[in-house]
Amino acid sequence: METSLKISNISKAYPDCLANDNINLELKSGKIYALLGENGAGKSTLVKILFGIIQPDKGKIFLNNKILKLNSPRDAKKNKISMVFQHFSLFETLSVLENLILDSSEPKKSLENKIQDIINKYNFNIDLYTPVLNLSAGQKQKVEIIRCLIKNPDVLIMDEPTSVLTEQETKELFISLKKFSKEGILIIYITHKLKEVITLCDEVAVMRKGKLISISKVSNEKIESLASKMIGQNLKIVRKKRLEEKSNDQLIKIVNLNYKSTNPFEVNIKDINFEVNRGECLGIAGISGNGQSELFQMLSGEITSENNSIVFDNRPIGKLNPQERRKYLIAFSPEDRLTHASIPQMKIFENVALNNFKSSDFFKGGLINEKKIKDHSQRILTKFSVNTENVELKTQFLSGGNLQKLLIGRELITSPNLLICFNPTWGLDVGAIHYIHETLIKINDQNKSIILISTDTEELFMLSDKICAINKGRISKVFKTTDVSTEKLGLLMGGQFD
Amino acid sequence: MGSLIKIEKRNDISNSILLFSPVLAIILTLLSGAIIFYFLGFQPLEALKIFFIIPIADLYGFSELLLKATPLCIIAIGLSFCFKTNNWNIGAEGQLIFGGIVSGGVALLFYNQEGFFILPIIILTGALGGAIFALIPAILKTYFNTNEILTSLMLVYVAKLLLDYLVVGPWTNPEGFNFPETRMFSDSARMPLLFEGLRIHAGIFIALMLVALSWFIFFKTFLGFQMKVSGLSLKTARYAGYKGKKTILLVFIISGACAGLAGVGEITGPIGQLYREISPEYGFTAIIVTFLGRLNPIGIIFASLIVALTYLGAESAQIFLQVPKSIGQIFQGLILFFLLASDFLLYFKVKFLITQKKNEY
Numbered sequence: 001m002e003t004s005l006k007i008s009n010i011s012k013a014y015p016d017c018l019a020n021d022n023i024n025l026e027l028k029s030g031k032i033y034a035l036l037g038e039n040g041a042g043k044s045t046l047v048k049i050l051f052g053i054i055q056p057d058k059g060k061i062f063l064n065n066k067i068l069k070l071n072s073p074r075d076a077k078k079n080k081i082s083m084v085f086q087h088f089s090l091f092e093t094l095s096v097l098e099n100l101i102l103d104s105s106e107p108k109k110s111l112e113n114k115i116q117d118i119i120n121k122y123n124f125n126i127d128l129y130t131p132v133l134n135l136s137a138g139q140k141q142k143v144e145i146i147r148c149l150i151k152n153p154d155v156l157i158m159d160e161p162t163s164v165l166t167e168q169e170t171k172e173l174f175i176s177l178k179k180f181s182k183e184g185i186l187i188i189y190i191t192h193k194l195k196e197v198i199t200l201c202d203e204v205a206v207m208r209k210g211k212l213i214s215i216s217k218v219s220n221e222k223i224e225s226l227a228s229k230m231i232g233q234n235l236k237i238v239r240k241k242r243l244e245e246k247s248n249d250q251l252i253k254i255v256n257l258n259y260k261s262t263n264p265f266e267v268n269i270k271d272i273n274f275e276v277n278r279g280e281c282l283g284i285a286g287i288s289g290n291g292q293s294e295l296f297q298m299l300s301g302e303i304t305s306e307n308n309s310i311v312f313d314n315r316p317i318g319k320l321n322p323q324e325r326r327k328y329l330i331a332f333s334p335e336d337r338l339t340h341a342s343i344p345q346m347k348i349f350e351n352v353a354l355n356n357f358k359s360s361d362f363f364k365g366g367l368i369n370e371k372k373i374k375d376h377s378q379r380i381l382t383k384f385s386v387n388t389e390n391v392e393l394k395t396q397f398l399s400g401g402n403l404q405k406l407l408i409g410r411e412l413i414t415s416p417n418l419l420i421c422f423n424p425t426w427g428l429d430v431g432a433i434h435y436i437h438e439t440l441i442k443i444n445d446q447n448k449s450i451i452l453i454s455t456d457t458e459e460l461f462m463l464s465d466k467i468c469a470i471n472k473g474r475i476s477k478v479f480k481t482t483d484v485s486t487e488k489l490g491l492l493m494g495g496q497f498d
Numbered sequence: 499m500g501s502l503i504k505i506e507k508r509n510d511i512s513n514s515i516l517l518f519s520p521v522l523a524i525i526l527t528l529l530s531g532a533i534i535f536y537f538l539g540f541q542p543l544e545a546l547k548i549f550f551i552i553p554i555a556d557l558y559g560f561s562e563l564l565l566k567a568t569p570l571c572i573i574a575i576g577l578s579f580c581f582k583t584n585n586w587n588i589g590a591e592g593q594l595i596f597g598g599i600v601s602g603g604v605a606l607l608f609y610n611q612e613g614f615f616i617l618p619i620i621i622l623t624g625a626l627g628g629a630i631f632a633l634i635p636a637i638l639k640t641y642f643n644t645n646e647i648l649t650s651l652m653l654v655y656v657a658k659l660l661l662d663y664l665v666v667g668p669w670t671n672p673e674g675f676n677f678p679e680t681r682m683f684s685d686s687a688r689m690p691l692l693f694e695g696l697r698i699h700a701g702i703f704i705a706l707m708l709v710a711l712s713w714f715i716f717f718k719t720f721l722g723f724q725m726k727v728s729g730l731s732l733k734t735a736r737y738a739g740y741k742g743k744k745t746i747l748l749v750f751i752i753s754g755a756c757a758g759l760a761g762v763g764e765i766t767g768p769i770g771q772l773y774r775e776i777s778p779e780y781g782f783t784a785i786i787v788t789f790l791g792r793l794n795p796i797g798i799i800f801a802s803l804i805v806a807l808t809y810l811g812a813e814s815a816q817i818f819l820q821v822p823k824s825i826g827q828i829f830q831g832l833i834l835f836f837l838l839a840s841d842f843l844l845y846f847k848v849k850f851l852i853t854q855k856k857n858e859y
Contacts, residue, residue: 302736323739332737340737343730354727354738363720 003029003064003154003186005050010059012045019045020056021210029154029186032177034197034218036230037207039400039427043190046207047157050188051083052076063154082148083157086164088140092133096143099132104150111150118149122176136494137287138169145176156180157188162196163455164287167490174200192230194223206230231430240441240463249278251449252418253311257318259294259303259473267291267473269298274468274478276418279447281440283464283481285493288455291473293335296422296453300332301325312418326357331411333421335453337400341407344396348388348406349377351395357414376413384409385435401432408436412443419443422453437463457489471495505846519843520790520797523836524804530832540819548818549829553810561696565768567806569594569760569777571705571798573784575712576756578793579749582716583729587750589635589650590757591781592657593628597758598765599661600627602772605687605765606669606680616686621704621762628758629751631657636750640743646750654781665773679773689767701763708756713795725749757781778809786834805830 007025011018019042027033037043048054050061052070061068063079070076076083090099101111112128119126124142132140141161148156158177162170177200181187189201197204197218204221206213206229213229252275259269269291276282286292297303299310301322310318312328322332334340342351353373356362362373377391384405388398395403404424411419424440425433440463443450453470454460460467461481468478469492476492484492528546535545553559573590580587601624608616635649666678674681689699716722728735728745735742764776787805791798812826 300737301739321739321741322737326739334737339731340733343727343734345730346726350723350726353723354734356738363723366720368718368720368723 003184004062005155005186006062006065007046007050008060008062010046010049010056010061012049012054012056012058018210020049023059023207023212025205025212025215027186027188029184030181031202032181032187032189032200034201034204035188035190035207036192036194036197036204036226038192038230038429040209040429041207041230042210043207044159045210047083047159047188047190050076050155051081051157077151080151080154081157082151082153082155084141084144084148084159084161086160088144090132090140090143093131095129095131096126096135097128099143100128100147100150114150115146118146122179124176136169137164137289138166138172141165141169141173142176149180153185155186155188157190159190160192161189162191162193164289166287166494167487168494170196194226194230197221197226198223208232240444250275251278251280251313252276252451254299255309255311257295257298257305257309259298259305261294267294269294269473272475274475276449276451276466278417278449279444280466281444281450281452281464282478283460283467284451284453284470284475285457285460285467285489286453286455286470287493290470290493292422292453292455292470294473295470296332296334296420299420299451300334323356326355329357329414329416330418330420331355331414331416333408333411333419333424335422335426337403337407342395342403345394347392347394348381348398349374349391351406352377352380352391352410355410360414380406380409380413383413384439401428401435404428404432404436408439412439415446416448418449418451420451420453423455424452425456425459457486457493460489461486469493471497503848503850505848508845508847515844516792519840520792520801520837522840522843523790523833526836526840527829527832530836531829534825534828538819538821545815545819549811549815549825550807552818553807553814558696559810561693561698562810563803563806564702565698566809567802568701568705569763569780570784570787570806571802572701572708572760572763573753573757573781574787574791574798574802575705575708575795576753577784577788578712578791578795578798579725579752581788582793583725583745583749584732585636585639585746585749586647587632587635587650587753588647588785589632589652589654589781590753590784591777591779592650592654593631593754593757594761594764594777594781595654595657595661596631596761597624597626597628597754598761598772598776599657599664600624601758601762602680602683602765603669605683606772608687609681609684612684612686614686616684617689617766620687620766621759624758624762625755626758628761629755632750632754632757633747636747640746661772661776662774669772671771677773680771682771683766687766688770689763697768699763699767701767704759704763708759709795709799716795721748757784760784783830786830786837790833790837805833808833 005027007023010020010023012020023046035043035046045054049056052073052075055071061070068079097112097115100115101108104111115128118124124146126139126142132143135143161173165173177187191197201218203215204218204226205215206226208230254272254274257269257272261268267290272295274282284292294303298305301320301324304321305318307316307319310316312330317325317328338344353362360376362369374391380386381389381391386405386409387402395406398406408424425436428436440450440452452460452464464481466478467481467484467489469476469489471493472495476497531549532542532546536542554563573594577587577590601620604620604623631653634653635646638644638649639646665680669680671677671679671681689701692698692700724735724740724745727738728740728742732742760780761776765772769776783805787798787801790805791801808826808829811829812823815821815825816823
């Protein structure tokens with residue numbers, strides 16, 4: 001049976017923005033549709049409307065020419081619309097089977113047979129009786145997909161499914177999705193990755209700033225054409241000058257770094273060794289949740305370690321806290337800008353004062369030197385082209401890109417010897433990403449070093465001189481970036497180190 | 499579609515709302531107070547007048563208001579250090595009593611001596627006693643991961659029972675016919691009175707000094723900045739490199755010392771000796787004062803005056819209306835309840851809409 005889904009004049013406004021502006025789309029089964037757009041383009045809002053999580057201000061949805069009223073995800077499921085979210089909602093301590101039968105009224109035995117059939121049919125390599133916590137991200141995603149397939153969906157929505165997958169897992173996912181599509185399931189695939197659109201999808205709908213910009217056949221598009229539609233301008237390409245002759249002047253050396261956490265949600269760090277020379281950028285790839293956050297905190301001093309396990313400029317610093325490490329001109333830019341690197345309820349200059357490098361002297365004699373902090377903040381705003389001049393503005397009113405410029409500026413204005421950053425462009429729009437990338441390249445040009453922990457492999461290939469991968473708290477051998485292929489890096493990220 | 503009232507999250511909290519919310523809470527408290535009095539069979543306006551106006555209508559009444567507001571203000575200033583940094587010290591009452599015990603013990607040592615040095619020693623030991631008693635939950639929290647709400651609260655009863663034991667046992671007045679109380683302190687161990695015939699004493703200056711000092715610390719020092727950051731986000735505080743444990747210990751010491759000082763003020767001021775009930779639960783009531791004052795030193799001054807009035811009003815109501823004194827606690831409870839309810843307005847705005855859309859589908 002053919003499924004058709006029609007979105008007609010959908011609008012949804014939030015207090016500050018129009019998330020969906022009169023969207024019209026017609027989709028038919030047998031094809032994989034890409035919904036392409038940057039963060040904040042309105043793709044998530046649109047699919048949340050399709051899945052009944054939010055209700056539109058205006059507009060209608062038709063399924064097979066019948067009007068659909070979706071007040072909750074329950075209504076969506078009743079109408080055979082399923083969705084796999086970016087973040088999994090599985091009970092870690094329950095087995096795969098237990099997770100799958102939780103919300104079903106079918107008898108357990110018949111359901112188990114049904115699940116087994118699905119697993120055999122699509123070659124999902126999953127043991128029904130293992131606890132979910134022992135599964136890889138890719139396997140967890142398969143469990144989520146099975147959960148949808150049990151309901152025999154007509155429409156399957158996938159929300160940025162590859163953000164947690166390795167290259168190999170992504171390939172497997174694409175094979176499955178193509179099979180589902182052949183069997184008549186209408187697939188809506190949300191992404192901001194252009195390559196995926198080209199390799200997987202049949203048609204592509206591009207969204208920008210709440211509007212539907214275009215819908216076209218993928219065979220008529222190229223990466224460049226999609227990019228300019230998505231961004232609204234032509235994509236500038238940053239390129240790093242890679243010097244053949246890199247210095248052998250060692251700046252930081254990590255020796256047998258270990259961390260055993262008492263928190264079951266943290267990853268243990270196991271025997272990490274690497275070194276970074278002056279002027280170099282070391283990229284650390286990995287799928288999120290493999291110990292990057294713990295490694296970052298150990299490098300920043302939020303988690304302390306054996307004094308000799310981190311040697312900076314021939315001095316052991318493993319026991320120092322972040323404030324003390326800043327004295328050595330090491331700067332840190334955490335992944336989470338809103339809960340880690342800054343406090344949204346505080347003003348710009350107060351957030352700047354969080355990072356008291358010795359040279360800045362914000363708190364002489366224990367007193368707040370407000371004038372000094374404000375002058376310093378003003379300099380950051382100007383030099384790093386943050387879109388405001390008001391240092392009294394609370395940072396919650398800055399956009400993601402401007403906040404990141406402020407925070408990176410806060411780190412860089414004292415020209416540190418080493419910048420340690422974790423997903424510096426996460427969630428930013430293309431303009432801001434471009435700016436941050438250029439800035440990072442500039443640092444290397446000034447013979448300063450970077451440790452770049454990132455889940456974005458494209459970014460890593462673009463910026464790093466040396467590259468390695470982190471998996472379950474262990475780190476692979478370090479390679480010259482030019483010697484590593486995407487496939488090889490994918491294997492490393494998946495833990496196949498040899 | 500078309501709900502009449504729409505509730506939206508606020509993006510930012512404006513200063514006017516921050517002031518408006520306590521005022522609204524007070525108005526609602528008065529309203530519900532009037533209703534309670536009405537059902538008790540009184541003329542509501544008359545009763546409210548007896549409760550809130552009569553007690554402070556003359557100079558003596560006003561001085562009593564300041565006398566009661568002083569310990570509330572001192573304790574609340576200390577608690578604001580804790581609450582600003584998300585340390586829930588509920589045991590100020592115990593710290594007050596323990597400060598009272600220690601300083602009272604010192605005062606008893608000097609019961610038959612005079613000298614200008616006696617009072618300063620008593621004040622210092624009182625602050626020290628409160629600080630040490632507050633350190634117990636602080637150390638338990640930082641090094642043993644216990645919940646400070648429980649430990650600090652339970653320690654209140656430890657202090658109460660200890661005081662009980664001392665005043666009926668070892669410290670009881672040998673010439674006191676076995677009444678559960680100690681000797682009277684010597685005159686040198688008493689807070690100087692400000693006016694002849696009124697009970698108000700020099701402790702009020704301690705309160706005002708603490709207000710000024712805490713304002714300075716909160717808004718002008720690195721320590722205050724660190725406390726603000728730790729209160730808003732511990733993760734960010736760690737990232738900045740602030741020492742979390744040290745801050746916890748410090749704020750408990752400060753609030754314990756303040757509670758201890760309040761205890762000193764009571765026993766060396768109006769009381770002049772130790773007995774079982776040296777505090778009418780000032781330590782608990784001060785929690786209300788702290789929040790009513792928005793954790794802000796200036797706000798705490800006003801809040802302590804308002805809450806002190808409920809103590810006086812309750813006594814006045816007992817005399818003129820023959821209702822139990824506990825009615826004062828009802829008013830304290832109402833204020834806190836309405837304050838927390840009004841705080842809803844801080845984070846959400848309520849919009850009244852005229853229904854326009856009928857149905858879309």
